[in-house]
Amino acid sequence: MDLYEHQAMRLFAAHQVPVPAGDVAASPSAAAAIAARIGRPTVIKAQVKAGGRGKAGGVRLAPSPEAASALAGEILGMEIKGHRVRQVLVAEASDIVEEYYLAFLIDRADRGILAMFSASGGMDIEQVPASAIVRTPIDPAAGLPPEAFPEALQPVAAKLWEVFVASDATLVEVNPLIVDRSGKVLAVDGKVTLDDNAFFRQDLSDYSTEAEDPLEQRAAALGLNYVKLDGTVGIIGNGAGLVMSTLDVVAGAGARPANFLDIGGGAGAQVMADALSVVLEDPAVKSVLVNVFGGITACDAVATGIIQALELLGDAVTRPIVVRLDGNNAAAGRSLLAEAAHPMVEQVDTMDGAAARAAGLGA
Amino acid sequence: MAIWLTEKSRVVVQGMTGAEGLKHTRRMLAAGTDVAGGVNPRKAGTLVQVKDTSLPVFASVGEAVKETGADVSVIFVPPAHTKSAVLEAVDAEIPLAVVITEGVPVLDTATVWARARNSATRIIGPNCPGLISPGRANAGIIPSDITGAGPIGLVSKSGTLTYQLMHELRDIGFSTCVGIGGDPIIGTTHIDCLAAFEADPATKAIVLIGEIGGDAEERAAAFIASHVTKPVVGYIAGFTAPPGKTMGHAGAIVSGSSGTAEAKKAALEAAGVRVGRTPSETARLMRAVIGSL
Ligand SMILES: Nc1ncnc2c1ncn2[C@@H]1O[C@H](COP(=O)(O)OP(=O)(O)O)[C@@H](O)[C@H]1O
Ligand SMILES: [Mg+2]
Numbered sequence: 297m298d299l300y301e302h303q304a305m306r307l308f309a310a311h312q313v314p315v316p317a318g319d320v321a322a323s324p325s326a327a328a329a330i331a332a333r334i335g336r337p338t339v340i341k342a343q344v345k346a347g348g349r350g351k352a353g354g355v356r357l358a359p360s361p362e363a364a365s366a367l368a369g370e371i372l373g374m375e376i377k378g379h380r381v382r383q384v385l386v387a388e389a390s391d392i393v394e395e396y397y398l399a400f401l402i403d404r405a406d407r408g409i410l411a412m413f414s415a416s417g418g419m420d421i422e423q424v425p426a427s428a429i430v431r432t433p434i435d436p437a438a439g440l441p442p443e444a445f446p447e448a449l450q451p452v453a454a455k456l457w458e459v460f461v462a463s464d465a466t467l468v469e470v471n472p473l474i475v476d477r478s479g480k481v482l483a484v485d486g487k488v489t490l491d492d493n494a495f496f497r498q499d500l501s502d503y504s505t506e507a508e509d510p511l512e513q514r515a516a517a518l519g520l521n522y523v524k525l526d527g528t529v530g531i532i533g534n535g536a537g538l539v540m541s542t543l544d545v546v547a548g549a550g551a552r553p554a555n556f557l558d559i560g561g562g563a564g565a566q567v568m569a570d571a572l573s574v575v576l577e578d579p580a581v582k583s584v585l586v587n588v589f590g591g592i593t594a595c596d597a598v599a600t601g602i603i604q605a606l607e608l609l610g611d612a613v614t615r616p617i618v619v620r621l622d623g624n625n626a627a628a629g630r631s632l633l634a635e636a637a638h639p640m641v642e643q644v645d646t647m648d649g650a651a652a653r654a655a656g657l658g659a
Numbered sequence: 660m661a662i663w664l665t666e667k668s669r670v671v672v673q674g675m676t677g678a679e680g681l682k683h684t685r686r687m688l689a690a691g692t693d694v695a696g697g698v699n700p701r702k703a704g705t706l707v708q709v710k711d712t713s714l715p716v717f718a719s720v721g722e723a724v725k726e727t728g729a730d731v732s733v734i735f736v737p738p739a740h741t742k743s744a745v746l747e748a749v750d751a752e753i754p755l756a757v758v759i760t761e762g763v764p765v766l767d768t769a770t771v772w773a774r775a776r777n778s779a780t781r782i783i784g785p786n787c788p789g790l791i792s793p794g795r796a797n798a799g800i801i802p803s804d805i806t807g808a809g810p811i812g813l814v815s816k817s818g819t820l821t822y823q824l825m826h827e828l829r830d831i832g833f834s835t836c837v838g839i840g841g842d843p844i845i846g847t848t849h850i851d852c853l854a855a856f857e858a859d860p861a862t863k864a865i866v867l868i869g870e871i872g873g874d875a876e877e878r879a880a881a882f883i884a885s886h887v888t889k890p891v892v893g894y895i896a897g898f899t900a901p902p903g904k905t906m907g908h909a910g911a912i913v914s915g916s917s918g919t920a921e922a923k924k925a926a927l928e929a930a931g932v933r934v935g936r937t938p939s940e941t942a943r944l945m946r947a948v949i950g951s952l
Contacts, residue, residue, distance in 0.1 A: 402765055404873040404910070407772045407844045435773040436766060464764050466843070493909055494764035496739060523904050536841060536907025537817020537870055540896035544920075545937050547899045556900075558907040591802045591822040592686075623826055624802060647823070648939050 297490045298345045302385045303503060304486030307463060313455045314482045318387030327368035330386040331361040337389040339484075340367040344379035347487065350419045352376045357389055390484055395472035397421050398445070398453060400434070400460040402467070409434040409460075411444040411453075417472040436461065449473070452481050464494030511555075511578055518570045520557060527552025529658040530575035530584040530615075532568075534559050534593070542587045545648060551655035554581045561592055565604035572605050576612055583658030584617040587647060595621040595629025603636045616657050617641050620650035661792035661835040662812065662855040662862070663755055663781065664731065666691070668796050671723040671753075673698045673744050674735035676707060676716065683735065683759075683800050685709050690803035692796040695727035698747075720751040731755045733789060733798050741785060742767035749780045757798045758784035758846070765909070768844045775846065782846025786909065788818035788838035799838070801825075807832045810952075811945065812859065814852035815868035816841045816875075816908065820896060820938060824866055827942035831949055834862040841870065841908025849879035857887050864890045864948045866941070867932070869923055871897030872910045876923035880930040890948045893927045893934040894941040895920045 299307065302320045309315050317334055320343060321327040331338045342354030349355050354376050358364035364386060374381045397417030403410035411432045416424045432444035434457075445453040452473065460468045467489040474482050490498065495505070507513050515522030521536075525543075529551045533539040536558050543553040555578065559571050575584055588598050598621060606613055617640055621629040626645075633643055644650035670687065674680040675697025688694050688709060696715040697707060703718035717723035720732055732753050736744040741763045748756040749771070763785045775782050783790060789799010794808035801818070805825045809832020815821040818838050825836060837852050839845050849867060856862040865887070869876035876895065883891055898920040900906045902913040913919050924934045933948075935941025 402769070402843050404843050404875070405878065407776070407846075408769050409766075436770045437773060461766065464766055466765055491765050491909075492905075493738065493762045494766065496762075497764075521907050523906060525899070525901065533819075535817060535819025535822075536911060537815070537821075537868070537896050538819035538823060540817075540870055540900060540906050540911065541820060541823075541894075541938055543899040544896060548936060553899055556904075556906055589819050589823050589826070591805075591819060592800060623805070623822060646939065648937050 297492060297503070297505060299488040299490065299503065300343045300345060301341060301486055302343055302383070304488040305385070306502065307459060307488060308456070308483050308486055311455050311459045311462065313452060313459065314480065316388040316390055316482060316484055318385055320383045320385050321368060322372070322383050324365040324369040324372070327384055327386050328361040328365035331358060331364035334386070334388050338364055338386050339389045340364055340371055341385040341387060342371050342374060342376055342381040343383040343385055344376045344381055346377040346379050349376055354381065387484070390474055390482055391477040392474045393477055394475040396449070396474070397471045398449070398456065398473045399467070399469040400457060400465070401469070403433065406433055409436060411440065413445050421471055449481060464491045464498055465489060466491050511574060514577070515557070515574045518574065520571060520574060521560070522574060523556040525553050525555050527554045528580055528582045529654050530554045530578065530581040531587070532557045532559060532571045532575060532584065533587040534561065534589065538587065538589055542585065542647070542651065545651040546585060546655050549652040549655035551659040554578055565601040568601040569605035569608040573609055573612060576609070576615065581615060581658070583615055583654050585650060585654035586617060586619045587650060588620070589622050590624035590626060590629070594625035595623060596625045596632055599629035599632040602633065606638050606641070613640050615640070618650050618654040618657065619643050620645065620647055622647070660859050660861040661795055662837070662852070662859050664790050664792045664796050664798050664835060666795040668731050668798070669693050669695045669727060669729040670731045670733055670796070670798055671696055671698055671717070671720065671727065671729040672733050672735065673720065673748065675699065675714070676702055677735055680735035681709065684714070686803065687733070687797050688712055690797040692798065695729045696723055698723055720748045720753060724751050724753055729753065731757065731798050733757045733759065735759050738762040738764065742771055745771045745782065746774060749775045749778050752779040754779060754781060756780050756782050757789045758782060759787065759789055759799055761786045763842070765843050768842060772844060772846060783837065784840045784846060786842045787840030787845070788821065790835060790837040792835045793833050801836060801838065805829055809833050810861065810863035810949065811866060812852070812856035812862035813837065813866040813868070814839060814849050816870050817868060817896065820868050820894070823938045824868065824942060827939060828945055831946070834859060841910050843873065843910040849875055850882045853879060853882055853887055857889060862889065863952055864892070864945060866945055867891055867893045869893070869895045870908065870911050871900050871906065871920050872912050872918045874918065877926040880926035880932065883932060884930040891932045892941055892945045892948060893932045894938060895923045895934065
């Protein structure tokens with residue numbers, strides 16, 4: 297889960313990382329009130345989960361509360377990299393002397409954690425040559441090696457490392473980490489990603505973990521692994537790789553998939569019913585493809601699940617469903633479905649054939 | 660032969676007494692795997708009856724290794740305890756630890772790997788179906804009745820795509836199929852498997868299955884170009900995945916312009932790997948390769 301900058305700032309502050317004073321506002325008047333409370337020039341910052349806000353005009357200096365109000369009015373409602381701005385952070389403006397780049401992240405290639413530091417941080421970090429970035433692998437059991445950061449920054453780096461570990465982050469990026477005219481070090485931007493796998497041991501009460509998309513919200517509440525896409529063929533399958541592959545094969549057959557939905561290993565009737573109901577709730581869906589390869593789960597059990605799911609859903613099954621069953625006990629599963637002879641269900645025995653049929657019905 | 664897992668392998672199961680552990684211990688035994696026992700400190704000293712086999716439960720992996728000569732551990736321990744379970748296996752210097760558990764925090768995996776990288780233990784997973792050398796042994800949850808022994812080696816991030824390809828090529832058979840898992844940090848990579856298949860006389864050709872996220876496939880492609888002489892056929896899943904969305908596997912995410920399926924396919928093709936557009940086409944490509952050997 298990605299955090300908004302203002303959430304990252306609060307997390308930093310909780311670990312004694314110095315950050316500018318500030319608060320979030322959803323209206324120009326609220327922005328002006330925060331700026332008045334700060335009583336110094338502020339920066340009005342678009343809150344979207346994307347970088348490059350500065351270059352997109354989403355970070356502006358407001359010398360006064362009136363300016364804060366006007367700029368908040370301009371920034372609220374903007375679209376930055378496909379994200380609508382619904383809140384702004386009003387933060388005390390720092391008098392910047394130096395801008396550094398500091399990050400902790402998962403290095404997949406090295407199978408570990410990497411610290412990155414550059415003395416040339418700021419909005420042009422993409423143009424900084426690799427030679428100007430210090431990369432230091434971190435053994436989490438051993439902690440931060442001193443060579444990762446300049447000595448003056450080690451206290452703040454240690455606190456940011458503490459943020460990374462204590463909150464089970466997969467990314468903590470501060471760009472820029474600044475030094476102001478009085479010599480103070482401050483994190484004036486923060487990008488944090490939390491590891492969904494660690495939610496069981498994290499207190500998430502400060503964050504809304506709800507997905508933005510209502511269908512994704514409903515699927516999550518049902519415990520389904522669902523991602524909303526923008527096409528017309530609903531997809532249900534077992535196993536992340538097979539479902540991704542199913543999306544691709546449907547796309548290759550000329551239709552756009554409406555979603556990713558992985559029902560996992562032992563998919564019983566209730567899971568299948570939940571899956572079908574979420575997919576059919578999407579008004580854009582014109583056809584559904586159920587693609588199951590029976591590994592551990594036998595296809596006759598899957599077929600029984602589909603039949604019971606269709607009974608549970610009754611009249612809600614308004615669009616054609618193409619089913620492909622293969623693998624463990626495929627013949628038994630197919631004949632169960634054939635006997636049930638549901639008017640909206642059609643079977644095709646191969647993945648490519650089933651994808652082509654669903655695409656034909658749903659393009 | 661096969662890689663890492665043969666009929667001589669002796670398996671212990673960490674988390675054997677849990678529901679999943681027990682179910683798959685039964686299946687591993689049924690596949691002919693030499694399962695020597697389980698590990699659970701709270702049930703140490705007891706016996707667990709699995710069909711007609713009575714399996715001892717040991718207090719630690721170290722004890723299990725000492726008592727039984729086990730050289731493989733299969734781990735079904737829940738995410739909150741996976742880190743300590745794998746570290747226990749590493750400290751016992753067991754040659755192979757197969758971590759089936761899904762949902763392990765990546766910081767835990769990073770901590771484990773920092774200790775394991777120069778150890779005697781090869782880790783496979785986490786969040787993987789394990790590996791099978793058909794007709795010899797099964798360490799994990801891959802169904803053993805899909806196919807038998809044969810000349811194809813398979814390495815995959817995805818479980819069900821592994822089963823799909825095993826099924827499509829079931830008349831030819833496999834030396835070993837390794838599900839390396841879909842997490843951002845994994846103990847055994849495509850490259851490790853490619854190197855082992857290249858050295859394995861029983862493997863004549865290799866299927867490599869990848870998916871979006873990271874650059875493991877690109878690095879595998881570079882390795883193939885310089886180190887693999889056996890024919891490799893590839894498949895990549897996730898061409899239609901939008902950037903920034905995690906597609907089921909924790910590691911399956913396109914970040915900005917990196918980790919895309921296009922880039923992976925292009926890298927593999929540049930290394931001379933034939934890449935199928937669908938799993939079925941991938942199977943057909945492999946069939947042609949085997950036919951021409
Ligand atoms: N509180 C602040 N005080 C002064 N300047 C700031 C402040 N916050 C941001 N800036 C300036 O704006 C630039 C862009 O802001 P930043 O928060 O990094 O957004 P983004 O990385 O999305 O462009 C920074 O590099 C910095 O120069
Ligand atoms: Mg920034």
